[in-house]
Amino acid sequence: MLGHRELNMQDYMDILKRRYKLILACTILLLGIGAGLSYLLPPQYVSQTLVLIEQQKVPEDYVKPVVNEDLGARLASMREQILSRSRIEPIIERFNLYVSSKYTMDDRVEMTRKAIGINPIPSGQSPRGMPGFYITFKAQDAHTAQQVCGEITSLFISENLSAREESAEGTTDFLKQQLADSKRNLDDQDAKLAAFERKYFGMLPQQEGANANTLQALTAQLDATTREIGSMERGATLLEAMIAQQTTESTHVDPATGTSVDTPDAQLKTALNQEKELEALYTPNHPDVLAIKRRITSLRAEIAHDAAEPAKGDTGANSKVDTTAKTKDSPQMHQLKLQLDAERQAIAAAKQEQARLVQKVRGYETKIESSPMVEEEYKQITRDHDTAVQFYNTLLAKMNQSSMATALEHRQQGEQFRVMDAANLPDSPTFPNHLLFTGGGLASGLVLGLILAALLEYRDKSLRNENDVFAFTKLPTLAVISYIDELDKSHAATKRRNLVERTINSTESASS
Numbered sequence: 001m002l003g004h005r006e007l008n009m010q011d012y013m014d015i016l017k018r019r020y021k022l023i024l025a026c027t028i029l030l031l032g033i034g035a036g037l038s039y040l041l042p043p044q045y046v047s048q049t050l051v052l053i054e055q056q057k058v059p060e061d062y063v064k065p066v067v068n069e070d071l072g073a074r075l076a077s078m079r080e081q082i083l084s085r086s087r088i089e090p091i092i093e094r095f096n097l098y099v100s101s102k103y104t105m106d107d108r109v110e111m112t113r114k115a116i117g118i119n120p121i122p123s124g125q126s127p128r129g130m131p132g133f134y135i136t137f138k139a140q141d142a143h144t145a146q147q148v149c150g151e152i153t154s155l156f157i158s159e160n161l162s163a164r165e166e167s168a169e170g171t172t173d174f175l176k177q178q179l180a181d182s183k184r185n186l187d188d189q190d191a192k193l194a195a196f197e198r199k200y201f202g203m204l205p206q207q208e209g210a211n212a213n214t215l216q217a218l219t220a221q222l223d224a225t226t227r228e229i230g231s232m233e234r235g236a237t238l239l240e241a242m243i244a245q246q247t248t249e250s251t252h253v254d255p256a257t258g259t260s261v262d263t264p265d266a267q268l269k270t271a272l273n274q275e276k277e278l279e280a281l282y283t284p285n286h287p288d289v290l291a292i293k294r295r296i297t298s299l300r301a302e303i304a305h306d307a308a309e310p311a312k313g314d315t316g317a318n319s320k321v322d323t324t325a326k327t328k329d330s331p332q333m334h335q336l337k338l339q340l341d342a343e344r345q346a347i348a349a350a351k352q353e354q355a356r357l358v359q360k361v362r363g364y365e366t367k368i369e370s371s372p373m374v375e376e377e378y379k380q381i382t383r384d385h386d387t388a389v390q391f392y393n394t395l396l397a398k399m400n401q402s403s404m405a406t407a408l409e410h411r412q413q414g415e416q417f418r419v420m421d422a423a424n425l426p427d428s429p430t431f432p433n434h435l436l437f438t439g440g441g442l443a444s445g446l447v448l449g450l451i452l453a454a455l456l457e458y459r460d461k462s463l464r465n466e467n468d469v470f471a472f473t474k475l476p477t478l479a480v481i482s483y484i485d486e487l488d489k490s491h492a493a494t495k496r497r498n499l500v501e502r503t504i505n506s507t508e509s510a511s512s
Helices: 009-040 070-082 085-095 103-115 142-199 203-249 265-282 287-306 332-409 433-458 466-473 490-512
Strands: 043-054 116-120 134-141 416-421
Touching: 009 203, 043 142, 070 085, 070 116, 070 142, 070 416, 070 433, 085 103, 085 116, 085 142, 103 134, 116 203, 142 287, 142 416, 203 265, 287 332
Parallel strands: none
Antiparallel strands: 043 134, 043 416, 116 134
C-alpha cells in the first residue's frame, strides 16, 4: 500500500519486516560485486614529482630577463610540446606502455597523454606568480610510473632551458639586425646633416646669434674706418694746403738769377700757420705737432742769429743780398711731401679695408636674411637625425641588455626549474581502493534493496490493517480478524467464511 496513503513509523517497520530479505540480498550481492571488482580491476600506481621555479640569481635591477611571458602560458606551451607524438612515442616504446594487440599506437599515445598530470601550485599572494607545479604519471606498475614520471620531469627541465636560451638568442639576434639597420640609417642622417652644414655654413640657426654679433662688430668697424678715412682725407687736404702755402710764401725770385730763395721769416710764418692747423687736428703730443714746434724754435733761433751779425754793404752804389740758388726743396718741404705721400697711402689702405668691410657686412646681412629658410630645412634634417640617434641608442641599450640576459641563460643563472622532490616509488595503488569499492558496493546494495522494496510495496494492493481498509472504502472498521498462519488451510478457510458471514449479519442488524 506504499504511496496510497500516508504512512507512519509502524508502517515502515512492517514494510522492513516483510522486505528485509530482499534488502539484505541486494546489499550482500552488490557488496560482493564491489569487493570482487576491487581485486579484479588492474591496479593504478601514481608517481609524483615536485618542481619548484627558481628565480634568476642576478638581481633584475642589474640584468632584466628577456623572457617575460606568463609562467602559466609558458607552462601550457611546454606541456603541448612535451605531449606531442614525437616526444611521447619514444617514451612509450622505451617503457612498453599499454602493450596490447587491441591498442594502436595512436591509442597508446592518447592513453599516455591522459596518464600525465601537470598541476600548478596556487600562487596565493606571491608577487612572482606560480611558485612551482606537480608532475604525475599513472601506470599499472609502480616502477614504470616512477621512471616515466622522472623522464617527463627531465623533458620539462630541458625544454625550459632550451626554450629560454632560444628566446634570448632570438631576441639578441633580432636586436643586432635592427641595430645594424639603425646604424646605416644613422650614418645616412649624419652624412645628410654634415653636407647641409657644409653647404649652409654660417647660415645655420645656431650661428644666427654669432652672425648678428659679428655684423654689429663689422658695422662698428666700418663706421670707424669711414671716420678714419675722412680724418685722413682732411689731414691730406691740410698737408696739400700747407705745401701750397709754403711754396707761395716762402719763395721769392732773384732778379739777377731768376731762382727761388726761401727766407727765414717766411718759413717761420708758414710754420706758425701749420702749428695752428695741426693743433686743431691733433693733440699736443702728436708727432707732427712736436715736429712743427721744433721747426718753429729752430727758425726763431736762426732769425735771431742773423739779426745779431752786422750787415754787409755792397762796394757799388747799392747793396745787394747774395743768395744761393736752391735747386732742391727745403727739408721742411720734403718732410711735408713725405707726410702727404704717407697720408695718401694710408687713405688708400683704409679705403681697401673699407671695401673689404663693406663686402663682409653685405655677406653677413645675406646670411641673416637667409636664416629663416635655412632654419626650416635644418629643423627637418635635425629632427630626422635626432630620431635616428634616439632609436639607435634605445636599440643599443636593449641589445646590450639582451646580450647580458643571453649570457645569463647560457650560464644557467636565469629562471630555472629545480626538482624539489624526485619521482617517488608508490607503495600502494591509488586505484582501485578496496575500502572505497567495498563501501560503495554496500551502500549501492542497500539503496537498491530499498528501491526494490518500495517498488514492490507500491504495487502491492493487499489490505493489511484498518488504515488500508479505510483508504479504499472510506468506511469505519467494526472488527479486525488477525491472520493465523498455524491453522490448517481448510479449517482456516471455513473459519474465515464463518467469520465473514457473522460479520455481514452483524452489520445488517446494526444498520436495521
